[in-house]
Every structure is written in structure tokens, then in C-alpha cells.
Amino acid sequence: MNASTIRGSKATTATASLSHRLAERGIDRSLLMLVPALIFILALFIYPFSYGIGLTFQPSAAIQKTWGAGALSNYVAFFKDSFTFDSVWLTMRLALPVAVFNVLASIPVAFKLRQRFRGKKLLTTLVVLPITLGTVLTAQGLLIFAGREGWLNRFLIQIGVVHQPIAFVNNYWGVLISLVISGFPFAFLLISAYLSGIDPSIEAAAKTMGANWSQRFRKVILPLLAPGLATTSILTFVLAFSVFPSARLVGDAMGSTRVMSLMAFRAFGEQNDYPMASTIAVMMGVVELVVVCLILAWRSSMFKGSTGGKG
Amino acid sequence: MATHTVSQDSPGQDLQPPPPRPAKKRSGARAPGERSIAASPTTWFVWAGMAAFFIFLIGVLVSVVVDSLGKPWFDSWLPQHFVTSWYSDAWDQFGMAHIIAVTLIVALTVIVVSVLVGVPAAYLLARRKFPLKRTITLLFLLPVLMPPITYGIPLATVMYNFGLGRTLTAVILVNLVPSVPFVIMTMTPFIEQINPTIEDAARMSGASMRRVFTRILMPLLVPGILAASILVLVRTVGMFELTFLVSGPSSDTLVVAIYRAMTAAGGGEARQLISSMAVVYTITMMVILVVALRFVSPTQLVARVKESRDD
Numbered sequence: 001m002n003a004s005t006i007r008g009s010k011a012t013t014a015t016a017s018l019s020h021r022l023a024e025r026g027i028d029r030s031l032l033m034l035v036p037a038l039i040f041i042l043a044l045f046i047y048p049f050s051y052g053i054g055l056t057f058q059p060s061a062a063i064q065k066t067w068g069a070g071a072l073s074n075y076v077a078f079f080k081d082s083f084t085f086d087s088v089w090l091t092m093r094l095a096l097p098v099a100v101f102n103v104l105a106s107i108p109v110a111f112k113l114r115q116r117f118r119g120k121k122l123l124t125t126l127v128v129l130p131i132t133l134g135t136v137l138t139a140q141g142l143l144i145f146a147g148r149e150g151w152l153n154r155f156l157i158q159i160g161v162v163h164q165p166i167a168f169v170n171n172y173w174g175v176l177i178s179l180v181i182s183g184f185p186f187a188f189l190l191i192s193a194y195l196s197g198i199d200p201s202i203e204a205a206a207k208t209m210g211a212n213w214s215q216r217f218r219k220v221i222l223p224l225l226a227p228g229l230a231t232t233s234i235l236t237f238v239l240a241f242s243v244f245p246s247a248r249l250v251g252d253a254m255g256s257t258r259v260m261s262l263m264a265f266r267a268f269g270e271q272n273d274y275p276m277a278s279t280i281a282v283m284m285g286v287v288e289l290v291v292v293c294l295i296l297a298w299r300s301s302m303f304k305g306s307t308g309g310k311g
Numbered sequence: 312m313a314t315h316t317v318s319q320d321s322p323g324q325d326l327q328p329p330p331p332r333p334a335k336k337r338s339g340a341r342a343p344g345e346r347s348i349a350a351s352p353t354t355w356f357v358w359a360g361m362a363a364f365f366i367f368l369i370g371v372l373v374s375v376v377v378d379s380l381g382k383p384w385f386d387s388w389l390p391q392h393f394v395t396s397w398y399s400d401a402w403d404q405f406g407m408a409h410i411i412a413v414t415l416i417v418a419l420t421v422i423v424v425s426v427l428v429g430v431p432a433a434y435l436l437a438r439r440k441f442p443l444k445r446t447i448t449l450l451f452l453l454p455v456l457m458p459p460i461t462y463g464i465p466l467a468t469v470m471y472n473f474g475l476g477r478t479l480t481a482v483i484l485v486n487l488v489p490s491v492p493f494v495i496m497t498m499t500p501f502i503e504q505i506n507p508t509i510e511d512a513a514r515m516s517g518a519s520m521r522r523v524f525t526r527i528l529m530p531l532l533v534p535g536i537l538a539a540s541i542l543v544l545v546r547t548v549g550m551f552e553l554t555f556l557v558s559g560p561s562s563d564t565l566v567v568a569i570y571r572a573m574t575a576a577g578g579g580e581a582r583q584l585i586s587s588m589a590v591v592y593t594i595t596m597m598v599i600l601v602v603a604l605r606f607v608s609p610t611q612l613v614a615r616v617k618e619s620r621d622d
Contacts, residue, residue: 026441030520033431037451037491040428044488045454045462052465108357127361130368132596134549136569137589141371144378144586151370154388181367234456242458245551245570261460261552268556274468281464285457292456 052278060273074279084263084280088287091241091259094172096291098179099237102187103229110192124192130185138178139249143169146177174250175257179240187236194228230299234292241288260284372593379586397587405568405588411595413479414564417554418547421486422540429494430536434528436495437502451492459489459552467556477559485553490543497542501535545599565592 022028057071064070067077078084113124130138146152146168153165168174198221206220244261251257260280268277379397381390401407435441436448454462466485467476475481505528513527551566558567569588 026439030439031435031441034435034447036428037432037495038447040487040491041450041454044466044484046450048466048469049462051469052462055465055468105360108353109361112354112357126365126368129597129600132545132549132600133371133593134551134566134596136551136566136573137375137593138371140569140573140585140589141375144582145367145370145374151374151388177367181364181371184364238456238458242460242552244460249570249573261458264460264464265556268464268467274464274471277464278468281461285461288458288461 053282055275056279056282059275062273063276074275077276078279078283087258087260087263088283090257091243091261091287094175094179094243094247094257094259095237095240098176098183098240099233102180102183102236102240103191103233106184106188106191106232107225109188110195113192114195127188128185130181131189133182135178135182135243135245136249138181139246142174142178142181142250146174169250171252172256175243175246178246178250179243182246183236183239186239187232190232190235191225191228194225194232197228198224226299230295233295237291237295238288241291242284260287375586375589375593378583379590381583397581397583398591401584401587401591404584405572407588407591409561410563410565410568411591413482413562414548416479417482417486417564418544420483421490421547422543424483425487425490425494425543426536426540429491429539430498430532433495433498434502437499438507451495454488454492455496459550460556462488463553463556466553470557476557477562478557479562481557482554482562482564485557486547486550488553489550490547493543493546494539497539498532498535501538502532505531541599541602545596548596548599565595 019028056074059067059071059074059077063077064073067073067080070076109127113120113127133141144150148165148167150168152168153162156162156166168177202224203216203220206216211219242261243259244265247253247257247259247262253262261284264277264280264284267273267280377390380393380395382392382394382396383390432451436444436451463485466488467481470476470481470485475484509531510523510527513523518526548564549566550564551570554564555567555570558564563571565588569585569592572585572588
């Protein structure tokens, strides 16, 4: 088909109409179906985002007074003001462990729930359930359940493990727990989806050839799972990275869980300093991008050989 | 690609079948295919972790429900009396009818618009080749990959500049930003797995593009659209960050209203009022989830992506 059409089209180039020639390159009227989506993404995403970036170079008077005049004084403020800059570290300290834990913990669970047993569907539904709870409800529940007078502390004291109530909430651990509760089901769902995409006969073949459990995992499953693992890590990290309600509600909003999104919102909602808020938001994007690139680099460096032609 | 991995691995030294298979010694008495009754340490570890997860999950859920029904409940295992007055109080005090109406209006509008905008774009991305296709695909992916607050703050600034702050329109517009790309992302693989020869046949028989769409594609796309709509519904009802940035008292959705009640000046509202609101929220979400799981298995959605990428 190819040879004849190409020859035919070349012969008719001179006389064919413009629309015909464009259609051969894949441009015709049906592309109009893409227009609403493009307008939408340009108007509601690209324009506000570039506007926000522009805004970061127009610092407010208050910022210019403290951190020196000039287009870059928002960025100077971000890096020099330790109250703001520390939030990068505080965010990473929460988001990275949570993302790593959620992904690593969901691998064995996904494996176990892949086997057939009674009540499998019920268990899967229960694991996935917290996705619907949302961070606000999880926070409210944690405050009651794990608070000083909550059932958890009451139980621990009753069985004599501890004498004083443990502070589970209003600190780093409260946010960590709430992020695991809301993030783990998500990671589990993705991992088990990717796992179900792997043909079990491949593993069976490896088993037949005498590969033991760890060999099968390292040499067969892991390379096939690597793209899925990378995607899951990225999405889980993004989810944990932008914590905001839980950091405020079950965390220590002015201390150990003063995350970047809280700082950005403070500048936006409380100080009405839109340029500074945009600066923090843009820096959040940059930090996140760095982590995403690191994950992607890890993925392409680690499994390039064994995955063969897989992209 | 799947078979590649094995055939590449199998000539390697690692997978040479070790003749005596020492690992089998312990369980040698079992018939092949039969499971041992004593579970391995890893299994125990996984189950213990799951148990801890469920203790927290159930504790969080039950304590919110008990709290919303109890009066008073301070330092005992259970409240002294069970009442339902918190629900009626919360209903009156927060104007729950209005909040729920706003939540539903926002969610339904977002679903309709994002399906109308997203599905045609997904169709083109799935079926056609055209210039700049990779760039456009990446453009549609960006809002899903970024933490909402990163683009939410510039977007909210733009909304306030246009005088849309705290209005229902603004809430709908910001919620569209992650939803449209989400519909495109889920519908593209779904359309890819519909056999294109069906459309070709319709077109050969003289059907116009619009007729192909309404008569041929729509009936085939209904399950996919339904699945995507339900997922958008879950995301929109649960979306906190974006809505919070632009909503005001008259345009708060349920999550945002709960958050505002929790952080209101003066230590927030009575805990039980918030708990009863949270229970209403959870029940709403769970109904949606149960309906969703009847129509769609998220596992299949991702598995389809993998298959379609392979060929």
C-alpha cells in the first residue's frame, strides 16, 4: 500500500489542493476535536502558570523592603529566609519516607493479595477504602482515635505497655500516619494493577527452570515491574509532597510539619502576598521535578540491560 | 516483550537449574501444588503490617462515628448516651443542605464538561498521528503530574484578578484543571482497544464523522465514559487543595466546609459537630465507591494501558 500511495501522491502534489496535502500529513478538519481541550489547557493551565512565574519577578513592597529591591528579591527571600527555606527540608522529611514506605509495603501486600483465598475481594475493598476517606476525615479520626484520651492510648495504658499517653497527633508522627493511611491504598492499587499486567506464565516458566523465589523476583518480576514502580513512586511522592490539610490538622503547623504548601498558603490566604505565594509554589514544582527526574534516572539506569527493548 | 525478558535471562548462569534443589527439602513431603499450612516469616510480616493498618483504619472510622453519636464523651471507653442531635445541629448550623447542593452541582458540571472536552481529544490521541502529538500529550499530562497547589496558587491569583474569587464558577473551573487531563488519560487506552475496523466500516458505508461518533462510537464508549466519570466524581468531591484556594462561604464544598469548621477561630466548632459532618461525607463517598466498583475495576484500566503500549 505504501509504495503506490507515496508515488501517487508525489505525482499529484502539484495539482492537489492544500487541504489534501495537509491531510496526508495528518492534518484535517477532524483535528478540530482537539481544539476545546487545547483551549482549555492553555487558558486554565499554561496561562495562569506562566502568569504566576511572571508574578514571582514582581515582588511586593514588603518583600523588597526586607530583602532588597530587584526582580529576584522573592527568590532571595525564599532562600535566605530560614523560616521559609527550612520548609523544603521539612517537606522532604515527610514526603520521601512516606513515598518509599508506601511503595515498598505495597509490593508484598499486592503479591499476597494476588493469590486466591477466601475473602480476597473483601480484603481488597477494605485496603482500597481509605481512598474515599480523604485527608480531612482521616485527620479528624486520628485526632479522636489516637489522641491523648483516644482508644489507642487508653488500650496501651490498660495493657501496661506505657504509663503516659503517647503523643501520636499534633506532631510529625501524626502527619506520617495520616499520609500512610491515605497514600498506601493508592500505591497498592497501582502496584497490583501493574502486577496483574504481568503474565503469570512468565514466572511459572522461570520456576520450571529452577529459579528460586528471590531469583524470580529479582530477575523476572522486578524488571517487568520497574516502569510501574517508577510511576507509582512518582505519584505517591506527589501525593505526599503536597500535604496540606493533614499537616495543618494533625501536625504541628508552626513547627515540625511546617511544609511548603502550608507556607505557600500562608502567603496566599493570610498575607495576601500573591507574588511570594507564587514563588513558593514554583519552588515546590522545581523541588518535585528534581525528585521525579531522580526516580526516572534510577529507573533507566537500573534496568536498562535486563528489560531489553521495553520503553 | 514479555517473552523477551525470559529468553534473555534464561541463558544466564543464575538461572541454571540447581540439580538437588535444597530449598525443596523441608516441604518435600507435600504433593505438588499443595500449600504448606505453616506460613513463612514474610507472610506473617505482611499480615502483621496489614493488621496494624486495619487497626488504625477501623479505629479512625469507628471513633468518628461513635463521636458523632455520643454525648458527652471525655474520659471513658464509650460515651454515656447515644444521641442523634449532633446531626440535626450540624445540619442547621452549617447549612448542610446548601453545602451538599454546591458539592453536587460542582461535581456534575465538572463531569459533564470534562467528558465533553476530554473524550474527543482522547479519540484523536488514540487513533491519529499528527504533528506535535508528543508535545500535546505531554501538555495534557502536566496537570496530573504536578501537585495541585503548585498550579493552584497562580490559577487562584488569576481567578481573583478576574473577580471570580469565592464564586461557584471559579470552583468549577479550578476543578476542571485536573479532571480533563484525567479523562483524556483514562479514555485514550480505552479507545485504543476498540477495534478501528468498526469505524472504518461505518465510514465506508458513508457515515459522516458525527454519525460515526453518535451511532458507532458512543455505545461502545459508554462503559469507559462511565468509569472515567465516576473516578472524576470521586476526585472532585474529595478535592481539597484547589477548591479551598478559590471557594468562599457560599461556594464551599463539603470537604472544605469540614476543614473550615475544624480550623475556625477560637479552637473550631464542637468536635462532635465536625464528626457528624465527616460521617455524612464518608457515607457519600462510600456510596460512590460502591457504585464505582460495580462498574469499573481500576486494575483493568491500567492493564489495558500496558497491553496497548506493547504492540
